[in-house]
Amino acid sequence: MSAGPRVIAAVLAGGVGARMGAPSPKQLLPLEGRPIIEHSIAAFEASPEVDEIVVLMVEEYVGRVEDIVAEAGFGKVSRVLPGGATRTDTSYAALSAMAGAADSDLALLHDAARPLVRPGTIAACVAALGSAGAVGVAVPSADTVVRVAPGRTGGEVIAQTPDRSRLRRMQTPQGFRLGVARRAYELAMADPSLVATDDCGVVLRYLPEEEVRIVPGEETNIKVTNPGDVEVAETLLRRMRAHADPGAPS
Ligand SMILES: Nc1ccn([C@@H]2O[C@H](COP(=O)(O)OP(=O)(O)OP(=O)(O)O)[C@@H](O)[C@H]2O)c(=O)n1
Numbered sequence: 001m002s003a004g005p006r007v008i009a010a011v012l013a014g015g016v017g018a019r020m021g022a023p024s025p026k027q028l029l030p031l032e033g034r035p036i037i038e039h040s041i042a043a044f045e046a047s048p049e050v051d052e053i054v055v056l057m058v059e060e061y062v063g064r065v066e067d068i069v070a071e072a073g074f075g076k077v078s079r080v081l082p083g084g085a086t087r088t089d090t091s092y093a094a095l096s097a098m099a100g101a102a103d104s105d106l107a108l109l110h111d112a113a114r115p116l117v118r119p120g121t122i123a124a125c126v127a128a129l130g131s132a133g134a135v136g137v138a139v140p141s142a143d144t145v146v147r148v149a150p151g152r153t154g155g156e157v158i159a160q161t162p163d164r165s166r167l168r169r170m171q172t173p174q175g176f177r178l179g180v181a182r183r184a185y186e187l188a189m190a191d192p193s194l195v196a197t198d199d200c201g202v203v204l205r206y207l208p209e210e211e212v213r214i215v216p217g218e219e220t221n222i223k224v225t226n227p228g229d230v231e232v233a234e235t236l237l238r239r240m241r242a243h244a245d246p247g248a249p250s
């Protein structure tokens with residue numbers, strides 16, 4: 001009997017949290033008494049599909065995260081490494097940290113700033129990677145989304161109102177067969193005009209022949225980004241627990 005692919009999760013925590021404006025990176029802010037990053041790592045630690053976790057942290061806080069990992073007893077975390085200057089650089093560093101894994105193994109890239117990811121969502125990503133080389137968690141948009149352009153007399157005007165039924169808001173995890181992510185990132189990192197806001201976008205741009213599958217996500221999987229978002233996350237977490245939601249994060 002052959003073993004299935006190894007599943008390696010990368011928790012991306014290399015950002016400084018400029019929009020949050022806290023004195024330290026937002027992934028260290030307490031959420032119900034535990035650092036946000038601890039909740040994010042805990043979701044992957046608790047997922048039976050995940051074999052190993054690597055964490056990419058702002059360089060000066062790597063030691064702090066090693067302490068968090070040791071105190072929480074996260075046995076799947078193999079390394080805490082410095083992140084890069086941009087999120088894309090951090091994703092590339094994460095893939096480089098997986099150099100010993102096979103092209104057929106699976107990488108799940110997750111924002112540390114999304115502490116409410118459910119184990120069920122992680123499981124759905126891994127399941128989808130059974131028949132797809134690239135997958136991303138997404139939710140429909142409740143708002144109408146428009147594309148804007150500079151106005152003739154200044155300000156912004158609406159250039160296009162895309163069909164909302166075809167629009168999705170991307171979240172994480174985003175998962176890849178390692179061979180797919182490696183090929184896409186090799187091309188991306190060699191492109192001086194690279195602009196990317198997520199990892200599925202990198203695959204879509206550099207490997208257009210690759211189908212990037214959508215995995216339905218949850219509205220509760222918010223990205224803690226701006227002041228006030230920690231309070232929103234705490235309210236959501238309490239509500240998920242109060243409703244005895246079996247899929248609630250631990
Ligand atoms: N150089 C970077 C930038 C971002 N991230 C991570 O990517 C996720 C999503 O990014 P974002 O919410 O933009 O975080 P920050 O970059 O920290 O926020 P800001 O843009 O406000 O500075 C976060 O978990 C963040 O730590 C990263 O690993 N490396």
Ligand SMILES: C[C@](O)(CO)[C@H](O)COP(=O)(O)O
Pocket residue numbers: 087111169170171172197198199223
């Ligand atoms: C990857 C992401 O969370 C998908 O929505 C998002 O694009 C990250 O963007 P950020 O500007 O780095 O927060």
